[in-house]
Amino acid sequence: MVSHTSSEITSPTIRRLANGLTIIAEHMPIDAVNLSVWLNIGSKVESDAINGMAHFLEHMIFKGTPRLGFGEFERLIEERGAHTNAATSQDYTHYYITTAPPDFATLAPLQIELLLNASLQDDHFDKERPVILEEIRRAEDSPQRRAFYRSMQMSFDTLPYRRPVLGPTSVVEDLSAEQMRAFHHTWYQPQNMTAVAVGNLPVEELIRIVEEGFDQALARSDRNYASDEMKSQVPASHPELPFPKICRMEYIDESLQQARLVMDWRVPGMQSLEETYPLDVVASILGQGRMARLIHDLREQRQLVNSISASNMTFCNQGIFSISARTSVEKLAVAEAAIIEHLQRLHDEPVTAAELRRVQIQVANRFIFGNETPSDRAGLYGYYQSITGDINHAIDYPQCIRDVSVEAVQAAVQRYLPTHAYGVVSFKPV
Secondary structure, three states: OOOOOHHHOOOOEEEEOOOOOEEEEEEOOOOOEEEEEEEOOOHHHOOHHHOOHHHHHHHHHHHOOOOOOOOHHHHHHHHOOOEEEEEEOOOOEEEEEEEOHHHHHHHHHHHHHHHHHOOOOHHHHHHHHHHHHHHHHHHHHOHHHHHHHHHHHHHOOOOHHHOOOOOOHHHHOOOOHHHHHHHHHHHOOHHHEEEEEEEOOOHHHHHHHHHHHHHHHHHOOOOOOOOHHHHHOOOOOOOOOOOOOEEEEEEEOOOOOOEEEEEEEEEOOHHHHHHHHHHHHHHHHHHOOOOOHHHHHHHHHOOOOOEEEEEEEEOOOOEEEEEEEEEOHHHHHHHHHHHHHHHHHHHHOOOOHHHHHHHHHHHHHHHHHOOOOHHHHHHHHHHHHHHHOOOHHHHOHHHHHHOOOHHHHHHHHHHHOOOOOEEEEEEEOO
16 A cells, blocks of 8 residues: 655745736646636625626636637647636636647647636627526526535525526626626736646746746736726625524425435635534545445445435635435435434544544545646645635645544534534425
């Protein structure tokens, strides 16, 4: 068995520029280079009146700039066999490109140009809106997505995490290109960005290419639409209090073949990162892997559920500890009671040192194995830097998991996962 330590995720070079941009670079001897640009801007900065704008803008970024015509970026990417994509979440927006090392100096500045100088033309906006509306429709047609949306609405009363990132149809139908230009010019600023370059080029060359790309794009940048009013409309971000009791919501969903059960607890988020490590361990103890307690007992032994999992979803301002199961309607109540029995056992009895050690190895190694390519590593660094402002949180994660004690696990369960107060959403096919 190979022993893995946190030192295997090395310390990259970090460069902070006068314009506010953070550049992170690391040489990795794999014949590819990834540039990931992370913005600490996602749907949570939107007011209700423009919910969905961050995601819509992500699509529009690729429509070209005054210097880079519509479709030109995609043509150049395809010619070089490179790959590009993007994602929008509540807490961040992420753009990336993976190229062969000889193509990085040519293609990376083009991605930067798109981010900073997107044209956002009215005609492109109007043509893209139906694509966004269709994406919303498909999401609403997905039982899994509907279940997630309902559980988020249960879990958050005021925080913007309760809203879908895609936004509602009624809002997206009324968004304007002018509003998008204001959103882009307000938030797509270098001080809100982390650019991470990882791959088979020297570190200083990676930094130079990225820095020059930003300098040149910013020199052509127009920020006439930047809006202080938009910044003033950002929703409140204070963590919500724990559930005061068991709060229930029930939905009938005729498209389902089985009933679904989602149980949520409000827990700390990335702003209290040290509190999240024991909860990551608890999620693995309960519902990750065949030996996890809920899977072994409820699925394998008692056959109360067809599937079950546990996760500690860590958003920036707050987290949600969630247990999800699929079962028959007749077994919903029994399954919920069995889950609570297992939680109560964690309240009352410390986990064994052997079980904790097994889970710590699993969690830490999953983390390490999930960060072995340039794109994995760039995503890891960019996420932690943009959300927490400290890349060491990424590098130190495996060791922080290994440092969790038996006592810390029990204390986290007792503090954050009460058996008498949580949110529960059930979905029945009839």
